[in-house]
Amino acid sequence: MKVFPFISTLCRQNKYFIIGLCLGMFTGLILAPILENDCLFNESRESYTSDHLSRSRSLSSDSETKGDEYEPRVNLAAKPKAAQKKPQLLNRPRYYSTELGIREKLFVGVLSSQYDVSAHGVALNKTIAHLVDKVMFFIDAPGPRKLNISMPGGIVGFTDTKKILKPFHMLKYITDNYLDEFDFYFLIKDTTYVKARQLYEMVQGISVSEDVHAGSGKRNEYTSFCSLDAGLLLSNSVIHKVMSSLDWCVKNAFSYSDDDNLGRCILHATAISCQESIQGYALTSYTLDRTFNMEDDIQRLARDSRFDSALTLYPVQEPNILFQLHAYFCKVGLVHKEQAITTLHNSLVNMSELTPGGRNSVTWPVGSPSGNVPTNRFDVLRWDYFTDTEIYLHSDFSNVKKLDGADKTDIQYVMNASIKQMEAEWGEHLQYRHLINGYRRFDPSRGMDYRLDLAFRDTTTGQEVHKRVEVCKPLGRVEVVPMPYVTENVRVNLVLPVEAEYKHEALKFMENYARICMEKQDKTFLMLVLLYDPSLPGKGTKDDIFLSVKEMALTLSDRYKKDGSKIAWVSIKIPSSYEFPSDPLLEFVVADLVVRKFSPESLILTCQSNMDLRQDYLNRVRMNTILGWQVFSPIPFSEYHPDIVYRSTSTRSKELDIDKTYGHYDTGEFSHIAFHAHDYTTARKQIEDMIPIVRNDRDIHSLITMKYDNQSTSPSSLYGMFISSGSLHILRAVEPGLRLHYRERNCQHLNIQCAEARAFNLGSKSQLAQLILDYVASHSPASSA
Structure with missing residues (x-):
């Protein structure tokens, strides 16, 4: 009974503690599930991380304790596997300019026609082609009409004869072939004269970073289109933009004016109207009257500042006016250059006088030329x-x-x-x-x-x-080297060896000689050397193989007898045992028997019957051949085989043009040489022991027995003789006035030198390669089937 009062007293004294304890227990029972879920989530994340790290750190120890459960295994089956995507090799271009994006400066495109390109086109090409980087002519060519002309730049023909579409065909061709090769493109017509030098200097000063659409010749101040006759200057960036809009341009070419169609196309592609000045440079033009005459109007126009400063002049009605304008502006430019040189000279003189030390104090030499300015990437x-x-x-x-x-x-x-x-x-x-x-x-x-x-x-x-x-x-101090006095008033004695096989060439050569030299009373003399083959009818017989040659020589000599012109001949009979006519020592036979017929001061020029005789070539022979001082050995331009060169065309020009397509400068040709008779006699005596001197036809036999004995030491030509003499200077240079038509070479007895010359004169490498490809294609089984 005493226990209960004690408990009741204890509870009454600690009632607040008991109430708090009960509330705490009750709250814990309610919130325990919620807190348990959150803690389990965090605990699982931390345990996963720690467990992962512990597993990775203790991999080696665990593998030791647990055997090979975690031991790595290497699978070498079908290994190594090839890469699914092979790395691309870097193919570097051939030239640095291609990799760096360096382009040529100016391309000129000329609109012409198949009837005007041979007149206006040729004249325009000759006045601007040497002053710009590239010139091309674009014509309409609906039929297979052949153009009997050659231009270095090239001619492109379009079969589409619609006149309004020709400018767009030109742009399409430029974008397809020359899109990344030039900085600027200048488009004109063939009736326009262009001051090409002034145009090139202008584009060199214009920045390529800006879009350029410039020209002149606007019809009025409100139009945005320039005249194609006056010329359009487009930058490379503008051509790129026009390329993507050519289809739109063709569909919207509804005007009869090329200026409107082309201007609308460029405006649509670039949103840039034509400007008459760009970056401080003005593209001015001058319109000529339809009745313009150079002789009558040049004095009046020379006082017009617009005429003198114009970049282009149009329309030019006649091709000869293009040449006249070019000659006039070249003369004006020469006067300006001379004035600039005089001004510069005076400024240098004044500078040296004002300097305390006088002329010796000028650091830069007055007479030193400027540095080299490369014309293209090959001259850097x-x-x-x-x-x-x-x-x-x-x-x-x-x-x-x-x-x-x-x-x-x-x-x-x-x-x-x-x-x-x-x-x-x-x-x-x-x-x-x-x-x-x-x-x-x-x-x-x-x-x-x-x-x-x-x-x-x-x-x-x-x-x-x-x-x-x-x-x-x-390089050194300029010195005046004494040279003998030479004039162009010296008589040239041409020595022409004539073989029976080429007597028709000799007849043609005499016709040209009469027209070029005898009619103009030029101081020349022609000596024919008739080489008689013992197997053919000889001299003195009625069937003389050279009878027609002799009759023509007499006829021409009688016709021009009053003018002092004459054609003579000398006959040489070649022995039957001689390698006729491929032996190189034949030059000594001819020279020994002919030189004795001239005086020691005579100028002798050896030539061939297949050459084009030109007056400028004879003048250079006079100036470059000096008695007792110099011998002239020109390198001729030799024509390739006509069947190879002209097989794609049906026409062969009578006059051989200097073009790599038609021939090449034959550095192995030494038959043409100019010397004085006294110099030949002096040099000939030095090799008389190796090559006996021929004084008559019977002495030719001595060369047959001695040419093999001294084959390694004796010279094989007149050029080699003068080289070995060492007493004369030999001028050996290409001669554009000496052009040789193709001649078949008859190489006998395995003459290696003759065979090599015949092989190199067949055609260029590309022409011979194309000939082989065509032959293989025509004889392949597919073509036969």
Whole structure:
């Protein structure tokens, strides 16, 4: 009974504690499930991370304890596997300019027709082709009409004869073939004269980073289109934009005017109207009257400043007016150049007089020519980099070379002179430290150029100062070399060997000789050397093989007897045992028997019957052949085989044009040589022991027995004889006035020299390759079927 009162008293005294305990227990029972879920989520995440890390860290130890459960295994089956995508190889272009995006400057496209291109087109090509990078003519060619002309730039014919679409055909061809090769494109018609030199200088000053759509000849001030007759100048970026809009341009070419159609096309593609001036340059034009005459109107137009400053002049009705305008503006440009030279000379004189030291104080030589300006990427001169001890890329076969010898002495001399000049100019507070960079370049037109980056120490501030110095070492002092006096009033004695096989060529040669030399009373004399083959009818018989040649020579001599012109001949009988006519020693036979018929001062020129005789060639022979001093050996332009060159065309020009398609300069041809009789006699006596002198027909037998004995030491031609003599200067150079038509070569007894000459004169490599491909294609089984 005493226990219960004690419990009741204890509860009454701790009632607040009991109530709190009950509330706590009750709250815990309610919130326990919620808190348990949250804690389980966090605990699982932490346990996963820690368990993952512990497993990765204890992989090696676990593998040891648990056997090979976690031991790595290498599967070598079908390994290694090929890459699904092979890496692409980097094919670098052939030229640096292609990789760097360097383009030529100016392309000129000319709209013409198949009837006008041979007149206006040829005249325009001859006045501008040598002053711009590329010229092409675009014509309509609906039929297979052949153009008997040759232009270096090229002619493109379109079968579509719609006149309004021709400008778009031209743009399409340009975008397909020359899109990334030029910075600017100038489009004109063939009735427009262009000052090409002024145009080229203009585009060199215009930035290619800006879209250029420029021209002149607008009909009024409200139109946005320029005249195609006056010329349109488009930049490369504009051509790129026009390329994607050509289809739209063709569909919207509804005007009869090329100016409107082409202008609308460019405006649609670029949203740029035609500008008459661009970046400070004005594209001006001058409209000529339909009745313009050069002789009557030039004095009046010369006083018009618009005529003198115009970039283009149009329309030009006659092709000869293009040449007259070109000659006039060339003369005006020459006068301006002479005035500029005079002004520059006066300024240099004044500068030297005002300088305290006088003329000797002028650092840059007054007479030194300017540096080389390359016309294309092939003419760029190379700069060689060097340091104090080494020179890099000195040649095509070495990367680096030790600087020694003459190169080291020369560079040290240039550096010492540059340092001395810098110290004298900037004072003694500059002290030379070292060479940073050095470059040198040899310019054949003036000498050796240097660019030096020198490091100096400024003694006042203690800082390092860099200076760039440009130095030029001229080739040498200009000297006047004494030369004998030569005039063009010297008689040229032509010696023409005639073989029976080529007597028809000799007849044609005499006709040209009479027209070019005998009619104009030129101081020349023709000596025919008739080479008789013992197997053919000889001289003195009624069936003389050269009877027609002799009769024509007598006829021409009688016709021009009053003018003092004459054609003579000398007959030589070749022995039957001689290799006729392929033996090279035949030149000595002819020369020995002919030279004795002339005086020692006579100028003798050996020639062939298949050559085109030209007056300018004879004048150069007179100027380049000097008695006792010089022999002239021209390199002729030889024609390729006609069946190979002209097989794609049915016409062959009577006059051989100098073009790589038709022939080449034959450096192995030595038959044409000019000398004086006295010089020949002197040089001939020096080799008389190796090659006996021929004084008559019977002496020819002696050459047969001796030519094999001294084959390795004796000269094989007149050119070789003059070379071995060493007493005369030999002028050997290409001669555009000497052109040889193709002649079949009869090479006997395995004459290697003759066989090589015959092979090289068949055609170019591309022509022969195409001939082989055509032959293979025509004889293939597919073509036979």
